[in-house]
Amino acid sequence: MTATPERDAVMAAWARIRARSRAEVSPSVAERMRAMPVAEVERIIGEDLYPVVGTLEYTGLPLLASFDGLTMDWQTGYEHKRINNDLRALRETDAPLVPDQYVWQLEQQMLVSGARGIWFCASDGTEGDCLKIYYESDPELRARLISGWRRFSMDLHNYQPEPAEAP
Numbered sequence: 001m002t003a004t005p006e007r008d009a010v011m012a013a014w015a016r017i018r019a020r021s022r023a024e025v026s027p028s029v030a031e032r033m034r035a036m037p038v039a040e041v042e043r044i045i046g047e048d049l050y051p052v053v054g055t056l057e058y059t060g061l062p063l064l065a066s067f068d069g070l071t072m073d074w075q076t077g078y079e080h081k082r083i084n085n086d087l088r089a090l091r092e093t094d095a096p097l098v099p100d101q102y103v104w105q106l107e108q109q110m111l112v113s114g115a116r117g118i119w120f121c122a123s124d125g126t127e128g129d130c131l132k133i134y135y136e137s138d139p140e141l142r143a144r145l146i147s148g149w150r151r152f153s154m155d156l157h158n159y160q161p162e163p164a165e166a167p
Helices: 005-019 029-045 085-090 100-113 139-158
Strands: 050-058 061-070 076-082 117-123 130-136
Touching (some): 029 076, 029 117, 061 139, 076 100, 100 117, 100 139
Parallel strands (some): 076 117
Antiparallel strands (some): 050 061, 061 076, 117 130
């Protein structure tokens, strides 16, 4: 590759960014809240979890999923949400289920990654205020998710915008 001033400037900037230690970078509130539960889930599963964005083309449908954590073999995922009173109440039940508004994201993650399960966690970043639920795919929900994406793809393909009215 031929050296150019622009390339040299980009490479120098990249080297400076890489040289900074993680300790110098101030983590966001969300990153701080995820840190404790992800470490606990890593202890439970005996593997490290890494933030990942995955893509998949499934029967002609381009799909994407963002993961707060995924094992290197892509078999176990981790998703973190900020805890709220509805999620806190789930800790009082014998067999808590992931609420409906979150399962679609978990199904999408499992479809894209092929994971066997996703650890759904909600916390404020402390051990005392943390909910952990292991979620496994529901074939009926997965079929509905795929059907919804197919319908969206067809609607997008068939969409004909109406001409704009003159001012």
